[in-house]
Amino acid sequence: MHTITAAMAWEYFARNRWTLLLFPFVANLMPIFVLGALSGYNVNFGSKEFIGIYLGFVLYTTAIIGIGVLMTQGSISRFYLKPLSTTTMVNFFFWGGGALAAAEIACSIAIWNNLFNANWPIAGPVLFAIALWGSFQPLLRVPVKSISGIITAGAIVAGVGYWFLSRHDELEGHGKNFWHNISGFDLLFAVVAISVGYGLTLWRVRWDRSGRQLMTLTDRIEEAFERWLCQYFTLNHTFSSPLRAHRWFDFQTRTFMLPLVCFLFLGAIWSIALGMAAYNQDHKIGIEVIFSCTNITAFAQLIIAFVIGMVMIQGYQWNSGRKMRGQDQVAMKPSEYRIGHYLHSLPISPTHMARAILQSAAWSIGASTLLMSLSLGLLWAWMSLTSFNVHTLIKPDIQFWQLAVIGVSFYVFLPFALMNNIATFTLVVNRQVWLPPFIIGTVILIAVWPLFVGLALVAAVLGLLTYCTIQCLKRKDVTPLATATIWSFGVIVSIALALSFRPEDWRIASVIAASLGTLTILPFFSLPLALQYHRTT
Amino acid sequence: MSDSTNLSSASVVEIQRLSRSFGAKRALHEVSLSIPRGGVFGLIGGNGAGKTTLIKHIMGMHYAQSGSVRVFGMDPVAHPVEVLGRIGYMSEERDIPNWMRVTEIMNYTQTFYPAWDTKYAEELREMFDLDPKQRIRNLSRGQAARVCLLLALAHRPELLVLDEPSSGLDPVVRRDILAAIVRTIADEGRTVIFSSHLLDEVERLADRVAMIHDGQIILHDRLDTIKESFHRFTLRFEQPFNEAPLILGTIERKGAGHEWTYFCRGDRDQLIQAARTLQAEIVQETLLSLDDIFVCNVTRS
Numbered sequence: 001m002h003t004i005t006a007a008m009a010w011e012y013f014a015r016n017r018w019t020l021l022l023f024p025f026v027a028n029l030m031p032i033f034v035l036g037a038l039s040g041y042n043v044n045f046g047s048k049e050f051i052g053i054y055l056g057f058v059l060y061t062t063a064i065i066g067i068g069v070l071m072t073q074g075s076i077s078r079f080y081l082k083p084l085s086t087t088t089m090v091n092f093f094f095w096g097g098g099a100l101a102a103a104e105i106a107c108s109i110a111i112w113n114n115l116f117n118a119n120w121p122i123a124g125p126v127l128f129a130i131a132l133w134g135s136f137q138p139l140l141r142v143p144v145k146s147i148s149g150i151i152t153a154g155a156i157v158a159g160v161g162y163w164f165l166s167r168h169d170e171l172e173g174h175g176k177n178f179w180h181n182i183s184g185f186d187l188l189f190a191v192v193a194i195s196v197g198y199g200l201t202l203w204r205v206r207w208d209r210s211g212r213q214l215m216t217l218t219d220r221i222e223e224a225f226e227r228w229l230c231q232y233f234t235l236n237h238t239f240s241s242p243l244r245a246h247r248w249f250d251f252q253t254r255t256f257m258l259p260l261v262c263f264l265f266l267g268a269i270w271s272i273a274l275g276m277a278a279y280n281q282d283h284k285i286g287i288e289v290i291f292s293c294t295n296i297t298a299f300a301q302l303i304i305a306f307v308i309g310m311v312m313i314q315g316y317q318w319n320s321g322r323k324m325r326g327q328d329q330v331a332m333k334p335s336e337y338r339i340g341h342y343l344h345s346l347p348i349s350p351t352h353m354a355r356a357i358l359q360s361a362a363w364s365i366g367a368s369t370l371l372m373s374l375s376l377g378l379l380w381a382w383m384s385l386t387s388f389n390v391h392t393l394i395k396p397d398i399q400f401w402q403l404a405v406i407g408v409s410f411y412v413f414l415p416f417a418l419m420n421n422i423a424t425f426t427l428v429v430n431r432q433v434w435l436p437p438f439i440i441g442t443v444i445l446i447a448v449w450p451l452f453v454g455l456a457l458v459a460a461v462l463g464l465l466t467y468c469t470i471q472c473l474k475r476k477d478v479t480p481l482a483t484a485t486i487w488s489f490g491v492i493v494s495i496a497l498a499l500s501f502r503p504e505d506w507r508i509a510s511v512i513a514a515s516l517g518t519l520t521i522l523p524f525f526s527l528p529l530a531l532q533y534h535r536t537t
Numbered sequence: 538m539s540d541s542t543n544l545s546s547a548s549v550v551e552i553q554r555l556s557r558s559f560g561a562k563r564a565l566h567e568v569s570l571s572i573p574r575g576g577v578f579g580l581i582g583g584n585g586a587g588k589t590t591l592i593k594h595i596m597g598m599h600y601a602q603s604g605s606v607r608v609f610g611m612d613p614v615a616h617p618v619e620v621l622g623r624i625g626y627m628s629e630e631r632d633i634p635n636w637m638r639v640t641e642i643m644n645y646t647q648t649f650y651p652a653w654d655t656k657y658a659e660e661l662r663e664m665f666d667l668d669p670k671q672r673i674r675n676l677s678r679g680q681a682a683r684v685c686l687l688l689a690l691a692h693r694p695e696l697l698v699l700d701e702p703s704s705g706l707d708p709v710v711r712r713d714i715l716a717a718i719v720r721t722i723a724d725e726g727r728t729v730i731f732s733s734h735l736l737d738e739v740e741r742l743a744d745r746v747a748m749i750h751d752g753q754i755i756l757h758d759r760l761d762t763i764k765e766s767f768h769r770f771t772l773r774f775e776q777p778f779n780e781a782p783l784i785l786g787t788i789e790r791k792g793a794g795h796e797w798t799y800f801c802r803g804d805r806d807q808l809i810q811a812a813r814t815l816q817a818e819i820v821q822e823t824l825l826s827l828d829d830i831f832v833c834n835v836t837r838s
Contacts, residue, residue, distance in 0.1 A: 236644065238644050239645075239648040242648055242649050252636070253634065341632050342632055342634070345621060347619075347622035535617070536600040536614045
C-alpha cells in the first residue's frame with residue numbers, strides 16, 4: 001500500500017464487497033418496482049404530477065444508501081489505537097463516505113432516468129445528500145446518548161429537509177417544481193452545512209480519542225431522566241410466559257423506535273404549525289403545514305421501519321458478513337451474534353420467538369397509528385371549527401374509504417412488512433438456492449419489459465410464501481386454521497387495496513396490491529424458519 | 538477414549554462422528570465424545586482448534602452437518618426448549634443486552650426457566666456485589682462476567698457450559714468462576730463442561746479432559762489416567778548418539794551425546810523395561826504437567 005488512505009480504502013472495500021452492493025440494490029428495488037409498473041401507462045415522469053413520487057424516492061434512496069455507507073464504515077474508534085492522525089481518519093470517514101453516498105445516489109437517479117426516461121434532476125439530490133451527510137457526521141461518528149441524539153437528529157432533518165423541500169416549492173404551496181437550477185444560496189448552504197459538520201466531527205473525534213467525555217446540557221437532562229426512569233420504570237416483575245418476556249424485550253430493543261420518533265415528529269410539527277398560524281394569524285397555513293408534514297411523517301415511518309428491520313440484523317446479528325468486534329476487525333462465522341449467544345441460549349422455541357417479534361411490531365405500529373390518527377383527528381377538529389374546506393387538501397374525486405384503505409395499507413402494512421421481512425431475505429440469501437438465477441433473470445427481463453419487475457417480485461414473494469407456509473405446517477409452527485386465517489387476511493388486504501385504485505389502473509393496482517398482501521403475511525410463516533435457521537446455522 | 542463407550546448410558550452429552558465446515562475451513566472432523574453425568578469436563582485446545590464450535594453444537598446453535606449430537610438424550614436443534622431449559626450457559630463473548638439493568642435482566646431471564654431459584658439468584662447477586670439498578674453497559678468487564686455467571690447458575694442447571702469463562706478477567710473474578718464450578722458440582726449429579734486456555738485451571742478442577750486440535754479430539758480420558766500415562770525420562774547411554782534410538786511410546790526426544798530426555802506415553806514399567814533393553818540408565822523421571830502434555834500432543838499432531 002502506498003498511502004494510509006489507500007490501505008484504509010482497500011480494507012473497506014475488501015471487507016464490504018457484498019454489503020456495498022446490497023444497499024444500493026435495496027434502495028433501488030422499490031423505486032424501480034413502482035416506476036416499472038407505472039411506465040406501462042406511457043406516463044411522463046418529468047411532469048409536475050410526479051414530483052411527490054420523485055421526492056419520496058430521493059428521500060428513501062438517500063436514507064437507505066446513507067445508512068448503508070454508515071453501517072459498512074463501522075466505528076471510527078477502531079482506528080484510535082493505530083498510528084494515524086485524527087484528521088486522516090476523519091477525512092477518510094467524512095469525505096470518503098460522503099463521496100461514495102453521493103456517487104451511489106447520482107447513479108441511482110441516472111439509472112431511473114435511463115430506464116424510464118424520467119429526466120429527473122441529479123445535481124440537487126446529490127447536493128442535498130452531501131449536506132445531510134456532512135450535518136449528521138458529528139452526531140454519528142461519536143456515539144451520542146439516545147435522547148440528545150434524537151433531538152439533534154430531528155433538528156438536522158428539519159433544517160436540511162426544509163431546505164430540500166423548499167427548493168421544490170413543496171412547502172410554500174405556490175406550484176411545485178423540479179430543482180433543476182442550483183443557486184448561489186444552495187451552494188452556500190451546502191458548503192456551510194458541510195464545513196460546520198466537518199469541524200464539529202473533527203473536534204468530537206479528537207475529544208473522544210483523548211478519552212474525554214462531553215457533558216452537554218441534554219446529557220445532564222438525560223442523566224436526571226435516567227434517575228427518574230430507574231425509580232419508576234425499572235422492570236420489577238417477571239413475565240407470565242417466555243413469549244410475553246420476549247415481546248417486551250423486542251419492543252424495548254427495536255420497535256419502540258417507531259412510535260417514539262412518530263411522537264417527536266408530530267409534537268414538533270404541531271408546535272411549528274401552531275406557531276406559524278399564530279404569527280401569521282392565518283389558520284390555513286397551520287392546517288396545510290400539519291397536513292403535509294403528517295404525510296411526510298407517515299412516509300418517514302417507512303424509513304424508520306426499514307431501520308428497525310436493519311436493527312434486527314445488528315441486534316440479533318443476522319449477517320453473514322464480516323463484523324467489527326471491539327477495536328479489531330475479525331472474521332466471524334455466520335451465526336456469531338452480538339447478543340445472539342445470550343438470546344439463542346434461552347429456552348424459547350423459534351416459533352414463540354417469531355410470534356413475540358411479530359406482536360412487538362404490531363404494538364409498535366398500533367401505537368404510531370394511534371398517534372397519527374390523533375393528529376389527523378385534531379386536524380379535522382381544527383378544520384371543522386374554522387370551517388376550512390377539506391377539498392383544498394384532498395382531491396374531490398377521492399372517496400374517504402379509498403383514502404383510508406390506501407393510508408392503512410401503506411402506513412400500517414408496509415412498515416410491518418419492512419420491519420419483519422429482513423430475516424426472510426437473509427434466509428433466502430443464505431440459502432442461495434434460487435436467488436442468483438432470479439436476480440439475473442429479473443435484470444434481463446426488466447431491461448426488456450419494465451413492468452416485469454413488479455410481476456417478478458410478486459411471483460418471487462408468492463413462491464417464498466408458499467414454501468414457508470408448507471414448511472411451517474410440516475413443522476407444526478402454525479395450525480391449519482391459523483394458516484387459512486392469515487392467508488384469507490392477505491387476500492382481503494390485496495383485494496381491498498386493488499379496489500381502492502381507479503378501475504382503469506387495474507394492472508398496476510393488482511401488482512401493488514398483490515405485492516403488499518403477500519409481503520404483509522410473509523413474516524408469519526418465514527420468521528419462525530428464519531429464526532430456526534439463524535439459531536442453528 | 539478408552540472408556541467412553543462404557544459410560545454412554547449415563548452420558549449427559551453423546552456426540553458421534555460429528556463433522557462441521559465453514560466454507561472451505563474444516564472446524565470439526567469426525568468428533569466422537571461422551572461426557573458422563575456428574576463431575577467437571579475440561580475441553581482444552583489452541584485458538585481455532587474447534588472448542589467453541591463443539592460447544593455451540595452442544596447448545597444447538599449449530600446443526601450437525603454430519604454425525605449426531607445428543608444432550609440429555611435429545612437433539613438440541615430439534616428440542617431447544619427441553620434441552621436449553623436444563624443448561625446454564627456462559628459464552629466467551631458475554632454478550633448480554635447492555636441496555637438492561639441488572640435487576641431487569643434477572644427478571645427477564647427468570648421467565649424462561651421454571652426452575653429459577655429467586656433466593657439463590659439474590660444470594661449470588663449479593664455475593665458478586667452487583668448493584669441491581671446498574672445498567673449492564675456501565676459495568677466493568679469483570680462485573681459483566683459475574684452477571685453472565687449469575688444468569689447461568691440461578692436456575693441450578695443440570696449441565697453448566699462455560700466457554701472460556703476466565704479469558705480476559707482478573708484473578709478475583711476468575712476465583713469467583715472457579716468457586717461457582719465447585720459449588721455446582723457439589724450439587725449431586727450436576728455436570729460442568731468448560732473450555733479454557735488456562736491449563737492450570739483445568740488441571741485443578743477437571744475430572745475428565747478432552748484435547749481438541751485442528752477439529753479433532755486427540756486425547757480424551759480421565760485427567761489422572763492421562764497424567765499417569767505420560768512420562769518424562771532422562772536417559773544416559775553408554776555411547777553417544779547423534780540421534781537417540783526410539784523406545785516404546787516416544788512422543789518426543791531431546792538431547793545430545795550420552796544424555797537424552799524422552800517424552801513418552803504408555804505404561805511406566807514397560808517404558809522402564811524398554812530403556813533398560815537399550816542399556817540406558819534412568820537419570821531422572823518426572824510426570825508431565827497438563828501443560829507439557831498439551832504441548833507434546835499438539836506438536837506431534
